Amino acid sequence: MEMHDAWFFIGIFVFIFLIWIATGGPLHPLAFTGPRLAEPQELGGGTYLQFPRAAFGVGGTNISLPGSSSGGGSVQTSTEAPPISSYSGGGGSFSPPSAYGNIVSMSHYVSNASSSDPKSEYVEISVAQNASQSVKITGWTLESGATYNAELIPKGTRVPTSGVVNAMEDIVLEPGDRALIISGESPVGASFRENKCIGYFGTFQKFYPSLPQNCPSASNELSSFYGTPYIHDPSCIDYVDTLSRCQVALTQTSNLSDTCQSFLETHLNYNGCVNTHRNDSDFNGTTWRIYLGRTDPLWRTRHEIVKLLDDRGKTVDTFSY
Numbered sequence: 001m002e003m004h005d006a007w008f009f010i011g012i013f014v015f016i017f018l019i020w021i022a023t024g025g026p027l028h029p030l031a032f033t034g035p036r037l038a039e040p041q042e043l044g045g046g047t048y049l050q051f052p053r054a055a056f057g058v059g060g061t062n063i064s065l066p067g068s069s070s071g072g073g074s075v076q077t078s079t080e081a082p083p084i085s086s087y088s089g090g091g092g093s094f095s096p097p098s099a100y101g102n103i104v105s106m107s108h109y110v111s112n113a114s115s116s117d118p119k120s121e122y123v124e125i126s127v128a129q130n131a132s133q134s135v136k137i138t139g140w141t142l143e144s145g146a147t148y149n150a151e152l153i154p155k156g157t158r159v160p161t162s163g164v165v166n167a168m169e170d171i172v173l174e175p176g177d178r179a180l181i182i183s184g185e186s187p188v189g190a191s192f193r194e195n196k197c198i199g200y201f202g203t204f205q206k207f208y209p210s211l212p213q214n215c216p217s218a219s220n221e222l223s224s225f226y227g228t229p230y231i232h233d234p235s236c237i238d239y240v241d242t243l244s245r246c247q248v249a250l251t252q253t254s255n256l257s258d259t260c261q262s263f264l265e266t267h268l269n270y271n272g273c274v275n276t277h278r279n280d281s282d283f284n285g286t287t288w289r290i291y292l293g294r295t296d297p298l299w300r301t302r303h304e305i306v307k308l309l310d311d312r313g314k315t316v317d318t319f320s321y
Helices: 002-022 198-203 218-226 228-232 234-240 258-267 270-277
Strands: 087-089 092-094 104-111 122-127 141-144 150-152 178-182 192-195 284-291 305-309 315-320
Touching: 104 305, 104 315, 192 198, 198 270, 218 234, 218 258, 218 270, 228 234, 234 258, 258 270
Parallel strands: 178 284
Antiparallel strands: 087 092, 104 122, 122 178, 141 150, 141 305, 192 284, 305 315
């Protein structure tokens, strides 16, 4: 029985062999091809599925390019990733944009950049006229993208008083206001907001740019001081007419009355003007003069990147030259 089964299986193999020979045997084209897999069907987007390649630089090593045995085609990679809070562009690294960027801007030039006198080097910033809010800029930063020098915007005094230590407060720009941010030290010892009487400071100190000469005229001050008897002091009238706006009367003239002398000393100077006019509707100006207190320039003459950063370190505005 077992011998009979063996001959049965041998007969089957012989039969299959004869069929293979009849159909071409080893010369059939299928004998020269390897196993084949069907191509994948297209996925919904119409493209074959591909997995992303790992980027060069994983592990921070040199990677040899294919086909290079000497390593001359290697790509140097770094293990340090750029800060998440910064981005690059324009030749420098920048923090994310600030929400204030829509309403606060710089003038995109530096006056007297790299001046030998930093009190004449400044950049101007401004708040849009249509801004819906005031902006506190104390604590913001001006930074050089070229040298990495940086200075914080300090506090200031809204209405400075001559001859005393002024109280400092946060600098707040209203819609339409501007600020001249000067690299050097303040001629009066503090940052301040311009006002109707500020031109008197120019009598004893040099400012750049020059202070506005918007003080009330000396003749109008005299008329207000004297009232009805004004016309009865012609010598005082004549002398006052020789004075320009915001000029402190320094000359003691013997032919002036005591009343006139008292008027000159009391009213025709900065503190006297402030005492008289600080409640006027047009007393406050729209410009701050902010001093960073440097004894050397902040900005380079050329190849500079100027950045204005808010109190969270985000970029409000930037420009280069």
